[in-house]
Amino acid sequence: MSRSNSDRPVAEADCREDFPEHISTLAVHAGEARQKVGDALTDAIFCASTYSFESTAAVLEYIEKKLPREEYGRYGNPNEKTAEKKLAALEGGEDAILYSTGMSAITGLLLAKLSAGDEVVFFDECYHRSREFCTKHMSRFGVVTRQVKTGDYEAMEAAINANTKLLVSESPTNPHLSVVDLEKFVGIAKKHNVETLIDATLGTPYNLRPIAAGVDYVLHSATKYLAGHNDLLAGVLVGRTAQLEPVRKLRGILGAINSPHNIYLLLRGLKTFELRMQRHNENGLAVAEFLEAHPKVERVYYPGLPSHPYYDVARRTMRGFGGLVTFTVRDADWKQTAKVVDSVKIPRIAPSLGGVESLIEQPLVMSYFDYPPETRKQFGIYDNMIRMSCGIENTQDLIDDLKQALDQI
Numbered sequence: 174m175s176r177s178n179s180d181r182p183v184a185e186a187d188c189r190e191d192f193p194e195h196i197s198t199l200a201v202h203a204g205e206a207r208q209k210v211g212d213a214l215t216d217a218i219f220c221a222s223t224y225s226f227e228s229t230a231a232v233l234e235y236i237e238k239k240l241p242r243e244e245y246g247r248y249g250n251p252n253e254k255t256a257e258k259k260l261a262a263l264e265g266g267e268d269a270i271l272y273s274t275g276m277s278a279i280t281g282l283l284l285a286k287l288s289a290g291d292e293v294v295f296f297d298e299c300y301h302r303s304r305e306f307c308t309k310h311m312s313r314f315g316v317v318t319r320q321v322k323t324g325d326y327e328a329m330e331a332a333i334n335a336n337t338k339l340l341v342s343e344s345p346t347n348p349h350l351s352v353v354d355l356e357k358f359v360g361i362a363k364k365h366n367v368e369t370l371i372d373a374t375l376g377t378p379y380n381l382r383p384i385a386a387g388v389d390y391v392l393h394s395a396t397k398y399l400a401g402h403n404d405l406l407a408g409v410l411v412g413r414t415a416q417l418e419p420v421r422k423l424r425g426i427l428g429a430i431n432s433p434h435n436i437y438l439l440l441r442g443l444k445t446f447e448l449r450m451q452r453h454n455e456n457g458l459a460v461a462e463f464l465e466a467h468p469k470v471e472r473v474y475y476p477g478l479p480s481h482p483y484y485d486v487a488r489r490t491m492r493g494f495g496g497l498v499t500f501t502v503r504d505a506d507w508k509q510t511a512k513v514v515d516s517v518k519i520p521r522i523a524p525s526l527g528g529v530e531s532l533i534e535q536p537l538v539m540s541y542f543d544y545p546p547e548t549r550k551q552f553g554i555y556d557n558m559i560r561m562s563c564g565i566e567n568t569q570d571l572i573d574d575l576k577q578a579l580d581q582i
């Protein structure tokens with residue numbers, strides 16, 4: 174690991190107090206019963222849609238005493254309970270709620286917390302579907318969304334009024350990798366008595382600790398680094414039990430629960446979470462450094478590079494900087510840029526990120542092709558931009574591959 178070998182910028186900062194050393198122990202063991210069904214070492218998958226009671230008396234006892242047990246599959250299942258405990262432990266939070274996708278987690282929180290007349294303030298680089306849900310749909314129920322420039326804390330504070338309930342940001346953002354100053358973000362929220370949500374999907378509990386910084390709700394698309402194998406969709410919200418209680422109740426109504434089979438895969442993926450993150454961090458930095466030194470590359474966005482506008486904030490708030498690297502190709506139009514994407518042999522062309530397989534895409538083509546040029550410019554999406562999610566492959570193989578792809582233009 175490059176942490177110990179410091180003749181170049183390090184992939185990971187030395188461990189600090191707010192970054193627990195025991196992430197791998199938690200990833201393997203937290204939330205799991207020591208002795209399991211059938212004496213198996215691994216968890217059984219509970220396929221049940223419903224759970225039986227021995228007698229009417231048992232039903233009444235459950236209702237009156239609220240004994241912790243399952244009832245009907247839409248309200249929970251044993252695999253989900255295990256995953257929720259493990260994810261809460263990894264994040265350092267009191268409680269976690271698992272969802273079928275990252276989007277169902279954020280929409281579940283917003284629907285539970287916001288009512289007509291309430292307002293929410295977003296940093297504008299947040300995941301576009303999250304913002305779209307607010308501007309197009311929460312607006313139909315009388316909720317007002319205000320968007321301010323990412324990193325402009327004065328604008329964020331100025332957008333707060335007596336109706337504001339929630340401040341939302343992603344950290345780091347996608348695809349520009351802007352990093353939130355959690356201290357400032359939480360400071361503003363506390364001053365005005367509003368709650369905070371950080372979408373830490375790109376940060377992960379290995380690289381970022383929003384709960385320790387005082388954030389109320391942490392959201393992950395567990396589809397990405399947490400599950401880590403590009404083989405399932407899942408989402409999770411972490412926070413305090415009391416604050417999450419209405420959110421959990423609403424999930425039971427919305428029905429956005431994940432399936433036990435999927436959750437088994439999530440739990441299996443999580444076992445290697447720390448090992449994967451260490452390699453993602455190493456590959457991300459090495460690829461970013463290679464690209465920055467390449468004459469055909471115009472600009473690299475990676476928060477672990479001193480050239481990144483948020484490098485100082487990233488150094489203060491993150492352990493490592495993850496596997497996502499965005500760059501622009503010098504003097505290339507969208508077709509030449511596509512040629513680079515089409516010439517790589519290892520990364521696959523696909524949306525998504527955070528899995529063991531490297532993925533590559535041209536944001537213009539993959540996500541913004543229908544948008545008018547002015548809107549793309551406003552979002553900072555350029556024709557010559559490429560986003561690569563570095564997987565866990567051999568570092569030099571990824572660099573050699575990018576090198577031969579850049580040689581094609």
Ligand SMILES: *Cc1c(COP(=O)(O)O)cnc(C)c1O
Pocket residue numbers: 274275276277300343347372374375394395396397406407408
């Ligand atoms: C993918 C993603 C989401 C949405 O998660 P799904 O699991 O696809 O629903 C939300 N936020 C960020 C930052 C993401 O990358």
